[in-house]
Amino acid sequence: MKMLIKDVQLNEVTTDVLIDGNHFKSIGIKLNESDAKVLDGRGLAILPSFVNMHTHAAMTLMRSYADDLNLHDWLTNHIWPMEATLDEEDIYHGSRLACLEMIKSGTTCFNDMYWHFHGTARAVEEMGMRAMLSSVFIDFNDASKAREQRNLTERLLEESKQYSDRIGFALGPHSIYTVSKESLKWIGNFAEKNGLPIHIHISETQKEVDDCLSHYGLRPVQWLKKIGLLGSNVIAAHMIHVTDEEIGILAQYGVQVVHNPVSNMKLASGSFPFCKMESKGVNVSLGTDGCSSNNNLSMMEEMKFAALHAKLIHNNPTILPAHSAFEMATINGAHALGLDCGRIAEGALADCILVNLENHRLVPGYRLKDDMVYSADSSCIDTVICNGKVLMQGGYIEGEKAIIAEARKYKKRF
Amino acid sequence: MKMLIKDVQLNEVTTDVLIDGNHFKSIGIKLNESDAKVLDGRGLAILPSFVNMHTHAAMTLMRSYADDLNLHDWLTNHIWPMEATLDEEDIYHGSRLACLEMIKSGTTCFNDMYWHFHGTARAVEEMGMRAMLSSVFIDFNDASKAREQRNLTERLLEESKQYSDRIGFALGPHSIYTVSKESLKWIGNFAEKNGLPIHIHISETQKEVDDCLSHYGLRPVQWLKKIGLLGSNVIAAHMIHVTDEEIGILAQYGVQVVHNPVSNMKLASGSFPFCKMESKGVNVSLGTDGCSSNNNLSMMEEMKFAALHAKLIHNNPTILPAHSAFEMATINGAHALGLDCGRIAEGALADCILVNLENHRLVPGYRLKDDMVYSADSSCIDTVICNGKVLMQGGYIEGEKAIIAEARKYKKRF
Numbered sequence: 001m002k003m004l005i006k007d008v009q010l011n012e013v014t015t016d017v018l019i020d021g022n023h024f025k026s027i028g029i030k031l032n033e034s035d036a037k038v039l040d041g042r043g044l045a046i047l048p049s050f051v052n053m054h055t056h057a058a059m060t061l062m063r064s065y066a067d068d069l070n071l072h073d074w075l076t077n078h079i080w081p082m083e084a085t086l087d088e089e090d091i092y093h094g095s096r097l098a099c100l101e102m103i104k105s106g107t108t109c110f111n112d113m114y115w116h117f118h119g120t121a122r123a124v125e126e127m128g129m130r131a132m133l134s135s136v137f138i139d140f141n142d143a144s145k146a147r148e149q150r151n152l153t154e155r156l157l158e159e160s161k162q163y164s165d166r167i168g169f170a171l172g173p174h175s176i177y178t179v180s181k182e183s184l185k186w187i188g189n190f191a192e193k194n195g196l197p198i199h200i201h202i203s204e205t206q207k208e209v210d211d212c213l214s215h216y217g218l219r220p221v222q223w224l225k226k227i228g229l230l231g232s233n234v235i236a237a238h239m240i241h242v243t244d245e246e247i248g249i250l251a252q253y254g255v256q257v258v259h260n261p262v263s264n265m266k267l268a269s270g271s272f273p274f275c276k277m278e279s280k281g282v283n284v285s286l287g288t289d290g291c292s293s294n295n296n297l298s299m300m301e302e303m304k305f306a307a308l309h310a311k312l313i314h315n316n317p318t319i320l321p322a323h324s325a326f327e328m329a330t331i332n333g334a335h336a337l338g339l340d341c342g343r344i345a346e347g348a349l350a351d352c353i354l355v356n357l358e359n360h361r362l363v364p365g366y367r368l369k370d371d372m373v374y375s376a377d378s379s380c381i382d383t384v385i386c387n388g389k390v391l392m393q394g395g396y397i398e399g400e401k402a403i404i405a406e407a408r409k410y411k412k413r414f
Numbered sequence: 415m416k417m418l419i420k421d422v423q424l425n426e427v428t429t430d431v432l433i434d435g436n437h438f439k440s441i442g443i444k445l446n447e448s449d450a451k452v453l454d455g456r457g458l459a460i461l462p463s464f465v466n467m468h469t470h471a472a473m474t475l476m477r478s479y480a481d482d483l484n485l486h487d488w489l490t491n492h493i494w495p496m497e498a499t500l501d502e503e504d505i506y507h508g509s510r511l512a513c514l515e516m517i518k519s520g521t522t523c524f525n526d527m528y529w530h531f532h533g534t535a536r537a538v539e540e541m542g543m544r545a546m547l548s549s550v551f552i553d554f555n556d557a558s559k560a561r562e563q564r565n566l567t568e569r570l571l572e573e574s575k576q577y578s579d580r581i582g583f584a585l586g587p588h589s590i591y592t593v594s595k596e597s598l599k600w601i602g603n604f605a606e607k608n609g610l611p612i613h614i615h616i617s618e619t620q621k622e623v624d625d626c627l628s629h630y631g632l633r634p635v636q637w638l639k640k641i642g643l644l645g646s647n648v649i650a651a652h653m654i655h656v657t658d659e660e661i662g663i664l665a666q667y668g669v670q671v672v673h674n675p676v677s678n679m680k681l682a683s684g685s686f687p688f689c690k691m692e693s694k695g696v697n698v699s700l701g702t703d704g705c706s707s708n709n710n711l712s713m714m715e716e717m718k719f720a721a722l723h724a725k726l727i728h729n730n731p732t733i734l735p736a737h738s739a740f741e742m743a744t745i746n747g748a749h750a751l752g753l754d755c756g757r758i759a760e761g762a763l764a765d766c767i768l769v770n771l772e773n774h775r776l777v778p779g780y781r782l783k784d785d786m787v788y789s790a791d792s793s794c795i796d797t798v799i800c801n802g803k804v805l806m807q808g809g810y811i812e813g814e815k816a817i818i819a820e821a822r823k824y825k826k827r828f
Contacts, residue, residue: 321482
């Protein structure tokens with residue numbers, strides 16, 4: 001199946017883009033391909049679509065359910081009790097709403113951690129997105145719980161093979177304070193043996209660091225190094241409370257760090273040390289976190305928050321310029337997942353967005369990436385393509401009304 | 415002219431809203447008004463529209479023209495040279511784009527300061543919005559420039575009377591470092607004599623404070639108190655670098671303070687002391703600033719930045735909850751301008767938005783104001799009404815293509 005995008009803007013030049021199967025095959029002027037479906041690109045610009053590197057997709061069901069609370073109150077009195085009532089079917093509906101929202105705001109790939117693996121996997125499969133999915137692994141130092149979780153992990157790895165190659169399987173140890181040392185070591189070995197990524201929250205709060213110091217006499221990154229968990233397959237979300245030495249370790253082991261500025265600000269978790277990460281050469285990507293602490297999945301908002309947050313905390317408006325924020329939201333995430341997406345180039349995976357240059361938020365239009373980071377919202381995105389297939393055109397996604405109708409039922413339930 | 419909005423959601427209750435002329439006349443179930451135009455409110459919720467309390471509207475023409483630069487470089491090498499080439503016709507086109515963008519994102523009223531008064535006034539008049547407009551007053555301590563500016567001010571006050579009562583006239587002394595003491599005193603007297611608001615930037619940067627201290631031995635708010643400029647008619651933008659004593663003075667004089675979180679973060683100007691302002695009872699509203707330092711005019715984004723910025727800098731997620739951010743973006747601005755808008759109530763000015771409850775960003779829909787602050791974007795807004803007149807319906811504004819076509823021409827010019 002071939003698709004030819006005619007007369008689209010790429011880096012300010014009018015060009016044609018030919019997609020063959022799931023890859024960009026050729027990019028150039030006046031391409032002809034008689035057997036290709038033609039998509040009129042006039043008035044549109046092509047850009048890489050976004051890679052959301054830290055989500056709990058089905059938490060769309062908790063959007064605006066509990067806001068402006070202290071972390072402990074929020075989790076124990078609101079989020080966890082609600083979460084405990086959800087089954088795989090609920091997760092499927094929540095994940096479909098998440099996919100809908102991500103596609104509408106230009107995201108085609110996400111790195112998720114949540115319960116009821118198959119609920120999210122089915123949603124991603126149907127919605128045509130690309131995702132790295134992990135099942136939350138928590139054992140609270142309980143040996144029988146740990147066995148149960150290891151068995152589940154082994155089973156899910158096998159079961160995950162039923163899905164298309166748009167869906168990858170990752171291990172999801174929640175954090176160092178919810179998973180035992182033994183299980184973390186088991187996860188490290190299992191990941192190595194099976195070539196899997198590990199998706200984990202690290203150093204999100206000062207309390208986590210203090211507890212780690214009091215239990216092990218080491219800070220979280222030092223401790224994870226000691227038990228042998230660190231590597232370039234580790235995708236570490238938040239990573240706020242880290243010392244220069246720890247950032248050096250992250251760089252040394254090639255750990256993939258995910259910055260979550262909106263969630264970190266909303267929960268008052270702290271400020272991400274962007275400049276130090278950058279100067280050490282750590283690969284930093286962006287993630288929205290779940291909808292209960294954001295409350296949306298917009299990577300456009302996340303880019304703006306990342307850029308402005310860095311300028312504020314470093315007291316320097318030249319820090320984290322728009323093009324860097326755009327890379328964090330696209331190709332840096334692709335690198336972290338080992339995928340050749342996040343760029344518009346021959347041979348790369350055909351994941352992209354077409355933005356409407358006539359949208360008022362992109363006018364006059366001096367610098368498209370600056371506009372995308374600092375001005376745009378979802379209304380600017382006309383078309384979304386993932387793996388060579390159109391997921392949204394003219395702002396419309398097939399079946400969107402039914403997805404919303406299902407998700408609205410949760411208002412009555414909770 | 416009467417308009418009846420049937421079966422709309424107001425605070426989670428289905429109701430009818432009757433608009434008579436430019437006011438809400440009655441709100442209740444099953445209203446009948448045979449001579450009213452009927453607007454179907456099913457699936458929509460009615461909310462106050464936003465009041466953007468600090469703008470330089472025509473700077474839409476500079477959107478993404480110069481980003482990620484140090485303040486001095488940005489102003490002297492990019493913004494000011496470009497601004498110097500603009501005439502009234504340019505300001506008209508830039509202001510029309512600004513009005514378009516504001517309406518699309520639910521704003522019906524703004525407080526502006528810019529050059530070429532009539533360019534902006536004509537745009538506001540045509541686009542049907544409400545605005546308080548001031549002409550920038552700068553004399554750089556030059557007596558002849560000061561005379562010229564005073565004459566212009568007197569003339570513009572007279573000329574402003576040609577516009578409808580949706581347009582108010584304010585005085586726009588740029589700042590204490592660009593306007594002489596004599597002119598500031600003249601402005602204070604002229605405002606008092608004519609019952610006018612004064613719109614001014616105060617304590618935006620540390621440099622402004624340091625210079626004021628070295629020239630006058632006083633901080634900006636102390637100095638403005640001394641020369642008699644402070645009062646409840648003063649609308650002060652930014653107000654970042656202020657001491658507790660200065661905040662006490664602002665409260666004592668009833669100064670209207672405007673918080674501009676996006677601009678303050680983007681230019682790394684500093685952090686607004688929200689908690690101290692709140693505890694002293696200062697009326698704080700929100701403004702986007704101009705598009706060259708934001709780069710849009712979305713009050714929805716501004717609410718989210720205000721709430722999250724406050725949580726971050728006060729290290730407390732319960733600070734500035736969603737409902738407070740919503741008030742800052744609506745009724746607090748209305749109060750500052752002395753207008754009875756920013757609320758849906760019988761007798762108030764009929765300025766409102768109708769949001770689409772079926773939009774994915776507002777689903778499941780537990781708390782509409784939380785969703786508006788933390789999740790929504792412009793795609794959620796279906797209808798915008800100002801002064802009893804529909805400015806946007808189904809997301810469409812009359813004449814929008816022509817406005818965008820004109821504004822896109824500036825890309826070629828600069």
